[in-house]
Amino acid sequence: MPFGEVVCGSPGSGKSTYCYGKHQLFTALNRPIAIVNLDPANENIPYPCAIDVASLIKLEDVMNEFGLGPNGGMLYCMEYLEANYDWLEDQLKELDKDDYVLFDLPGQVELSTNHPSVKNIIKKLTKSGFRLAAVHLCDAHYVTDASKYVSVLMLSLRAMLHLELPHVNVLSKIDLIHQYGDLDFNLDFYTEVQDLSYLENLLTQQSPRYAALNMAICSLVEDFGLVGFETLAVEDKESMLHLTHVIDKATGCVFVPPESVGQPPDTVDASDKPSTQRPNTYALMTSAAGQIRGPRSDARDVQERWIDAREEWDAWEKVQWRKEGVQVQEEAARQKSKIRERNPTAPPAEKTASAT
Incomplete structure (x- = not known):
């Protein structure tokens, strides 16, 4: 029962960068992860x-053979992948069963809003046991312009209705939003829609027609x-952790404890132990389903930061x-000194001979 994400969004929204950041985060957390590149035009994969x-x-081969443009060639590639889904299924079976799988989609928005191939592939993945959530990335600078924000709302809604997955819309590159001018409203106006x-x-002033x-x-x-947004700054650990918690809640990953943790035979242990020592699966579930709190x-808080x-x-x-760097250096020095104390160096041969 592997969990995963379908990462979609318009070109330049930061999909590959997000996948790379997610790989770094999960590696630091010792959480297994595997990334699947479904973009046949992505030649510079960072992860x-x-x-x-x-x-x-490959997109280039399709364009040369059939005389198609980039968009038409991309649609053909996705249709070809759908027709050869067995290849993808065989590749996925070789992954570790505990891997968290990211599917990095191409940037053509019609693939996640209109074209049926990606939707059909997702349905097959779901039937095979995957628990997926769609993570739709939108560049945060769109909220600085009212008309662009409206278009992002429509695009996000269309993707939600088309993919039919637990859906998380994300305003990516929030750390760069200050470069595009002041916001007309507070950030929560845009994230909470x-x-x-x-x-x-604003719309009348910008485009009265x-x-x-x-x-x-x-x-x-x-x-x-239906539409709402989370925020993301890939280089900010707290931002990545918060978004990970939101997605884990959407997929249901928060409700699945590690295999190493033994579950009580009953929902609540009715023994006379203190409440802090009584395992309570029901309390675990209600806590997991509660409001996510964090920096x-x-x-x-994001607007202030x-x-x-x-x-x-x-x-x-x-x-x-x-x-933190000083603390790491001091800890490394302490560990090095402990190693020297446990393994003292032998005296030189000349001094040993003279002493005898």
């Missing part, structure tokens, strides 16, 4: 790739009530990194 679709089909009628004045259309799209998004779990007080936080983190 260790367990399975590469380029060994089955609050009352979109407040965008009407399409103001009515934009507001109709906003009304549609609000009627569904990057609140959009207001990356927008309002970015320079102050950067300076504070540099001091903490310097202290």
